[in-house]
Amino acid sequence: MTRPADARTYDLDDLRDRVRGESGGAVDDSIPQLAEADPDLCGVALALPDGTVRASEQADVPVSVQSAVKPFLFALALVDTRGEALDLIGIEPTGEAFDAIKLETGTGRPPNPMVNAGALLTAALVDGGDVDGRNERILRGLSAFAAQDLVVDEDVARSEHLLGDRNHALAHLMRAEGTLSVSADDAVAVYARACAVLVDVRALAVMGATLACGGVNPVSGERVLPAHVARDVVSVMATCGVYDGSGRWMRSVGVPAKSSVSGAIVLAAPGALGGAVVSPPLDDQGTSVRGRIACEVLSAELDLHVFGRR
Ligand code: GLN
Numbered sequence: 001m002t003r004p005a006d007a008r009t010y011d012l013d014d015l016r017d018r019v020r021g022e023s024g025g026a027v028d029d030s031i032p033q034l035a036e037a038d039p040d041l042c043g044v045a046l047a048l049p050d051g052t053v054r055a056s057e058q059a060d061v062p063v064s065v066q067s068a069v070k071p072f073l074f075a076l077a078l079v080d081t082r083g084e085a086l087d088l089i090g091i092e093p094t095g096e097a098f099d100a101i102k103l104e105t106g107t108g109r110p111p112n113p114m115v116n117a118g119a120l121l122t123a124a125l126v127d128g129g130d131v132d133g134r135n136e137r138i139l140r141g142l143s144a145f146a147a148q149d150l151v152v153d154e155d156v157a158r159s160e161h162l163l164g165d166r167n168h169a170l171a172h173l174m175r176a177e178g179t180l181s182v183s184a185d186d187a188v189a190v191y192a193r194a195c196a197v198l199v200d201v202r203a204l205a206v207m208g209a210t211l212a213c214g215g216v217n218p219v220s221g222e223r224v225l226p227a228h229v230a231r232d233v234v235s236v237m238a239t240c241g242v243y244d245g246s247g248r249w250m251r252s253v254g255v256p257a258k259s260s261v262s263g264a265i266v267l268a269a270p271g272a273l274g275g276a277v278v279s280p281p282l283d284d285q286g287t288s289v290r291g292r293i294a295c296e297v298l299s300a301e302l303d304l305h306v307f308g309r310r
Pocket of ligand 1: 099
């Protein structure tokens with residue numbers, strides 16, 4: 001058995017070169033801004049528990065965070081509701097697409113916080129009182145995870161809000177079931193804006209590292225979350241973070257993660273590191289094709305699989 005590589009010296013440009021030739025997948029076209037993404041973009045970053053952030057070329061290209069925001073919205077909702085969010089949202093994997101128009105049978109709750117129904121609800125549960133207040137709370141909360149002031153791409157936020165018909169449908173369905181207390185349009189507005197927050201792989205890796213380090217941001221030193229909340233969030237990333245591809249992901253990568261339609265993937269390897277990959281072409285389940293390969297390689301070479309080595 002070869003010895004695992006050391007994350008402190010691991011060659012991320014070499015990893016990027018090894019996955020860049022993969023040409024499979026298609027760029028998301030649900031909104032014009034995503035359809036215009038550069039299919040050749042490929043960046044990787046790692047954030048270590050000692051606060052070191054290491055990155056490949058193209059690590060500073062911003063993309064909208066999209067569904068990679070969902071673990072962090074769940075975290076903020078857990079904090080702001082003092083755990084009540086766990087009663088209001090399920091935590092079981094669905095085996096279905098992220099935007100399936102479906103709620104938990106019997107309860108009408110969203111099935112889990114990593115699919116759109118769940119994230120529409122977590123975004124509605126954070127403190128703030130109204131849309132502006134919740135937007136503000138989310139942007140401040142995400143910035144604490146990233147150890148930098150993040151900003152919103154207002155065009156993306158507008159498009160997500162206007163064109164997110166399935167999200168409007170889900171919000172109305174939750175209203176009908178009595179599981180969403182704010183108006184459907186307010187819920188979509190806040191969720192759409194959260195998806196439109198701009199991150200680069202460095203910022204996203206630090207966000208993942210904050211979860212991996214039990215809620216303490218290793219770059220700023222700030223405790224962003226209680227340790228038990230970080231553990232809950234990472235647990236649900238492990239079971240639901242890659243939607244109907246979560247089982248395959250857990251077997252082949254074995255690191256809790258969250259995928260997104262911008263081609264960003266955030267990784268939280270508990271106690272070891274946070275990581276992120278961005279590459280826009282997606283597979284049928286909405287996961288970055290190069291991102292998946294890069295995560296498989298990283299997991300194998302840095303010995304990150306939670307259930308051990310091959
Ligand atoms: N903006 C997207 C949406 O709701 C996010 C989806 C995703 O990244 N999977 O619908």
